[in-house]
Amino acid sequence: MPSITREQVRVPADVPAEARELYIDSYLAATRGTGRLMLFACDQKIEHLNDDFFGEGIAAEDAEPEHLFRIGSQGVTGILAGQRGLIARYAADYSDINYLVKMNSKSHLVKTSQDPAKHQDDPYSPQLYDIQAVADMRDNGVNVVGIGYTIYIGSEYESQMMMEAGQLIADAHALGMIVVLWMYPRGTAVANEKDAHLIAGAAGVAVSLGADFVKVNPPKGTGEASSAELLKEASLASGRTGLVCAGGSTVDAKTFLTQLWEQIHVGGAIGNATGRNIHQRSLDEAVRLTKAISAITLSDYSAEDALAVFEGTKDYSL
Secondary structure, eight states: OOOOOGGGSOOOTTSOGGGHHHHHHHHHHHTTTTTOEEEEEOOHHHHSTTTTTSSTTSOGGGGSTHHHHHHHHHSOOSEEEEEHHHHHHHGGGOTTSOEEEEOBOOOTTSOSSOOGGGTOOOOOOOBOSOHHHHHHHHHTTOOEEEEEEEEEETSTTHHHHHHHHHHHHHHHHHTTOEEEEEEEEOSTTOSOTTOHHHHHHHHHHHHHHTOSEEEEOOOOOOSSSOHHHHHHHHHHHTTTSEEEEEOOSOOOHHHHHHHHHHHHHTTOOOEEEESHHHHTSOHHHHHHHHHHHHHHHTTOOOHHHHHHHHHTSSOOOO
16 A cells, blocks of 8 residues: 655645645645545536436436535545535535535536637636635634646636636645646647647646646547556656546446556556546445545555455455
């Protein structure tokens, strides 16, 4: 099992001396003392409205927001990411969870690639609240260890999003919190958002802004290289900003766990950021999948052993 000590945590130079120990606490809590990130993404109730929570192939429990928190409490994760209000409604009953507050969001009704001929704009995800609202919630006892922000690199509004993210990163570090940037190339200027070279460029933007982790979509494989092999470019480009891959749409557990293992051990990722693949399942199945994902991400299990954890034939606890 990978592990790091307090002395091994690389504290960014923009973290003031008085916040240094709190930053280390936040980093170790988010990564469960491993330096790797298992992020349970629960921000889709704004991003995808109810499409991801109700319908064919989705467990009935997922219709209720508390399903997310039951999974976070009973499963094995590093952080649960959601908007401030969502966390505020449930955190008092789920105080054992590490939280990451998503600072901006937009619905999918505003498409990520608009048609300029129809006078439609590129995507922009605005900041919803300032850092003080998050700090106040932490001061009130909610276990907030970090914040997150989405940037649509390539959008005509990318400069606005980068400005907001840059200031939020400085503010969060000053308060001893970590920051995860969702970096997605999207907009009329983007021909292929799954292009490996473009994803690597987006990862480079994240480290330039000072993020602690960057969440990207895995690149699309080609006839010459797999998705995991192509991910290496982005992992290198992200430098000391840890790169994690989004989980994407729900697939069978064996496929998902195999992809995750390859992203880490072939592509150089240091974790994962998974939402739908977890919460669209029943509580029991979702909890077992968090344990299987964490077995790979946090404990270096093989994909086969992690699948056995999911199937209930092998025990796992962190």
